[in-house]
Amino acid sequence: MGPVIGDILPLALGVAISPIPIISAILMLLSPKAKGTSLGFLLGWLLGIVVAVVVFVLLASIIPAADPEASKPIAGTVKIILGALLLLLALKQWRSRPAPGEEPELPKWMSAIDQLNAVKGAGLGFLLSAVNPKNLLMAAGAGVVIGTAGLSAGETTVAVVVFTVIAGCSVAIPVIGYLLASKRMAAPLESLRGWLVHNNATVMAVLLLVIGVVMVGKGIGSF
Helix, strand or coil: CHHHHHHHHHHHHHHHCCHHHHHHHHHHHCCCCHHHHHHHHHHHHHHHHHHHHHHHHHHHCCCCCCCCCCCCHHHHHHHHHHHHHHHHHHHHHHHCCCCCCCCCCCCHHHHHHHHCCHHHHHHHHHHHHHCCHHHHHHHHHHHHHHHCCCCCHHHHHHHHHHHHHHHHHHHHHHHHHHHHCHHHHHHHHHHHHHHHHHHHHHHHHHHHHHHHHHHHHHHHHCC
């Protein structure tokens, strides 16, 4: 159980540190319908993480069980492929960094966040966690690790919960903090949003590079 938690922690952090969902949550917290929209977004975000991980856990559990000491070529190959895809995404993110003095361009849909309600916020949260390619790859990696570890149903549930809590904390913390102290949180949230907007590509490039290398290494170690 311990080694599995250790393996999924970097992947959960990779999901947690994704700047776009954090920026989206902050924009919702600064919008007229802050409470309802942000709570809906948080619920959708957490649900999307759970669904994505569980789907890949179930798919990975189909891989034939093997002696724990024996090589696992199928699981190793899947991890290497996932790691390679993460490295390609890291390269893409690095090349998309804005030039010095250039204002980063955010997705156009962010301009409509002020008009979202709780239901639409939940839908957006679900899409960003369960369908976003970067997060989906990390959820797939976690699912493969959990699904091929030979855990019991209870241990699998604990691993999924741990992954979800860590992956979801970056959205949960500002939302909960805002609900508890909205006036005090406004200025810090605006500062954080500005920093994330200007450093989005760099943060994700470095993060994906590290996680991709770790995933490839784990895959090689499975042979």
